[in-house]
Amino acid sequence: MITVHAKNGLHYWQFYPSQKNDLLTMNKKKFALEDGDINLFKEAIRGAKKIHQDQIVHAPIREKVTQPSRKKIHQEQVDASFYFSDEFQPQLDNDGPTRFLRPDSNPYELKKLRRGDYVPELFLDLHGLTQMEAKQEIGALIAACKRENVHCACIMHGHGKHILKQQTPLWLAQHPDIVAFHQAPKEWGGNASLLLLIETTESARR
Template sequence: MQKKVSVASTSISAEDSQLFRQSITGARPIAQDKIPPVVAPRKKKRRTDVSSKQLDENLFWFSDEFEGYVADSSTLSWVQQGDDPHLPGRLRRGEFQPQVVLDLHGLTAQQAKTELAGLLAYCDKQQFNCACVVHGKGLGILAKKVPNWLIQHPNVRAFHTAPKSWGKHGALLLVLKIAN
């Protein structure tokens, strides 16, 4: 291993100091223009896992104008016509455990609709029969829209307000059809 060689600092001679002062005579400080540096815009990250055609197919089921579900109370419950009428009660009692959870906090209605469509497509692909959608309470915008979107999708058999352990009035538990 080689030793580092240190250079001894020498003091500046009086002659060098005088020469430096003569060379900077008449110099004036530069005025700051205070223009912030330009930051190059970042490229937006694109989702590579979902093609736009597939996204359009997933969103096909959801209409914002359709309002087929009106909540009578703070507890939301719905069963698809012709299905087991006891499904919401079983969801309320916690007989179904969600295999996937979707949190919609902080999303716009359009983003939430896209994510919900993706969740239902994912559940269909993975053969999941129960999911939890956390829409939050907030202003109640998503709390009103999510049930109306869900009743439009043919794979949703039933939903009910989630038990306390899964989010209570800020979440829904869904029972989904499983394709054979």
């Protein structure tokens, strides 16, 4: 039996459980396929194989990065190179490979740099640059590392007694965002390069 309830001029139908089952059975019979139709369908798809999609490669969705203006980049470069004085001579250990550790940093960072545990993400080649140009480029590198949250970078200053080989460590040791640097492993240039760790927003949280 179906009962009808009137409420606010609207009618609501209520089915008893046995009636619900009868309706479901009727619907199944109404839309059921006959054996002949099922056999015909099976015959039509016999031998069909699943196609594996390997032609379209979807690029990963990357977060949109807002590019800073040229003026802002230049100002970051100027600010970063402000610390590089030719007159101030920080005390560096001259025994062994070139290295530096900021006083508040973990000594283990130097060991990891020496072993090559860190892989540089940005590289700077100073060959052919004047001291002024080199300062500006190093300042730009540090600014880019902080902007892009790059913790490790590599500076290639060259071999021998080139002035930039001598000055680059002295400049870097003056910058407050340089956590450490060490003569690079052979795969990153050996004694012609320095691997440096830059303090970034992400590295400071670690």
